[in-house]
Amino acid sequence: MAYRETEKMRQRKALARQRILDCARSRVSEGGFRNAQISQVASQAEVATGTIYRHFESKEELFAEVFRAATEQEVARVAKDLAGDGDAIERLERALQRFARRALRAPTMAWALIAEPVDPRVEAERLLYRRAYAELFETAIREGMAAGTLPAQEARHSSTCLVGAIAESLVGPLSPTQTAHHETSITDHEPLVKTIVGFCLQGVTGTRR
């Protein structure tokens, strides 16, 4: 009996794993999932390609985890905004507004998370998180309905519409072709943000005919 996994080793491994995840994420935030190859991630993380497979089942698994981590952060932020002060409408407004602004500030990553064509394993993760967003909004809508600030409606479907409206509105402005050139130009996105949020709130606040 000689080698036994020790705490030190466990930490070192965890560290390496984290470093790989971080590098993968940084790769994605540069050029999207498309040009994040295993070999690149490996060299950036200063490990051999083979090592990556010691920490992750497969490429898809690795990137699914990258996706998960990145999106969890976003979901948490939205959740926080939705849990803040004010009535349901105000909270929805704040959450939507900030979400859109954050996305527009980190366009490549946002595009990768929202709209980039990805392989099925990662796409599955995306669907999961779209649902997560929708559920957060759904809860807020229900609260609004209970408090009487929002009219009766199918909260589930409304929230989905909301997610779709904001995602679609961002796709254009975020897409690499749009972003590529005037990377630095300070396009004023505020009108866009205002309309998106306006539309969404209307959709939710209006009374059904």
Added chain:
Amino acid sequence: MAYRETEKMRQRKALARQRILDCARSRVSEGGFRNAQISQVASQAEVATGTIYRHFESKEELFAEVFRAATEQEVARVAKDLAGDGDAIERLERALQRFARRALRAPTMAWALIAEPVDPRVEAERLLYRRAYAELFETAIREGMAAGTLPAQEARHSSTCLVGAIAESLVGPLSPTQTAHHETSITDHEPLVKTIVGFCLQGVTGTRR
């Protein structure tokens, strides 16, 4: 001086080309773009794989054309509905409703067109057509604004929200995992359709705060 392309030949070629397109489309409507391989299309069209390259630059080009044709049809239908009788609101309602119902009736094809991960050449086509839809809606919204049936708004952005809301709402119900099992079960989609349309109309008709 011997062979000269004749009318008969030209027609025959056009026919073959069309048959290839049709088969490609049928492949897609079965399992999406993902499992539509050149070799399969070829065998279904009863030509050799090489022949396909006599008619199309590349796989992507072929499928971009499939996409174009399928989507053009849809765009035309929406355009027609938007050009019908009634005020802007009624026309928008009709167009949205029918669009959703058609999609839900042919889920695999709709999913391929709306949400399936596809390669860049085809994705480009998709963006184009999302824009086309948005522009149709935009026009309708402007007409409504001019006629006084709709309040002043950024028609461009509103229409994008509209496209997003409807697309997102359909993704869940259309996705293969949802569709696969209860293929035949007659899920009643009407409540969904009703909420989507309600949300969209609200988003467009409500007065800005």
Added chain:
DNA sequence: ACAAGAAATGAATGCTGATTCACTTGTTAT
């Protein structure tokens, strides 16, 4: 019927990365 060329064929090739694995290096307990 035949020559000149076009179109069709499909087996062989090529490409792009992900994945593997025989080997090297590192770690632990004695």
Added chain:
DNA sequence: ATAACAAGTGAATCAGCATTCATTTCTTGT
């Protein structure tokens, strides 16, 4: 120091398809 085993390495392999191209089959005008 050494045995026992784990972790790390990266060149070689593999896989899945798209694409090519030498060869065969078909068309046409004379």
